[in-house]
Amino acid sequence: VSGFDEHIAHVDMDAFFVEVERRRRPGLRGRAVVVGGLGNRGVVASASYEARRRGVRSAMPIVHARRLCPHADFLPPDHTAYREASGEVFAVLRSFTPVVEPLSVDEAFLDVSGLRLHYPGPAEVGEAIRTVLREQTGLPASVGMATSKLIAKLASDEAKPDGMVVVAAGEETAFLHPKEVGALWGVGEATLARLAELGAVTIGDLAELPADLLQRRLGASLGMHLARLARADDPRPVSTETEAKSLSVEATYEQDLTDPDRIEGELLRHADRLASRLRRAGLRGRTVHLKVRLGDFTTVTRSHTLRTPTDTAHVLYRAAKALFDRTSARGRPVRLLGLGMEGLEAASAPRQLDLEGAGWDEVERAVDRIRDRFGGGAVGPARLGGEAGGEPG
């Protein structure tokens, strides 16, 4: 006997940020722990299962979490530590197979077909992944094993926390149909409401609806996608393609901004951070996006496509200011400012001479070198008065 059909693994780290904190602060074990922005406008990024038992959830306002669970330890996020731990996790996953598709810092699909001859069955593969992750990183993970991405992902949900679930070939529909439509990847609040209007509560209900009806109500793409998923029809392969399509930075302010000088200063700071990240990634971008959220939470975006791709703060800042002037946000309270870039290409790609931005590339590349040697705060735009600039470390 050799081989098995359940060759797709979905690996999902349990309460990832919390567990990374516990790894270096064992005193946090067994306690309710919440990681998230600590300001008045912060939300929960990760909650331990002790806190979840009290009703704390991801994306919940932190003030709400404090009310539900006042005795929890509340920690600010340390993204540098999480990025590093994520690197350890992915190194372990790639020691099993090169066919790894990252979904986020703490989640991935693996195609383990290549391990068929080395393990008696999918359960042994799943448990081996969990065991090695635990040994090498000290972090708990849940694993789902199945014949498709759709079912493997739902299986890992069921395995949580710190467990493993195999859905055997042939059992997909029986596993899938009793679940609620909201369990499907891609069904959020808005789609849930529309499906409820159609009388679809479970995935089994959804499978009864004709695809063309779903397409009319949900759009061509999502409608067809859901019609197929509900029938357990999911041939998507595990893909190792990971090229970034966009890069962005944004910030929500403790108090809404109204001072135009302050707003320009923040746009400059964003331009500087974004340009720095682009250069570090060896990328240039063509389309600049500005995002402005006003005090009443309405959000407007403006974008502009440059003639020539750029990675300089100078060009980004000029574009950002011009875009802001097109929003009618001037004089109104600003809750959030974001700056993004898409239409990315490798910085090594041949480029036309851009006279307007000429000269700035070299200046800013020199800034990068100084930051690499002396740290992110060593040098920045004069307007910022030395209080910020660049990426940490």
Added chain:
DNA sequence: TCTGGGGTCCTAGGACCC
């Protein structure tokens, strides 16, 4: 309770070209 930050993908209208 009052809503983060970093992403991906989709829709739809208008411009422009063939």
Added chain:
DNA sequence: TCTGGGGTCCTAGGACCC
């Protein structure tokens, strides 16, 4: 003088995910 259909690019907004 009035009118095709398709393709691509740009822009704005929205849904969704972790």
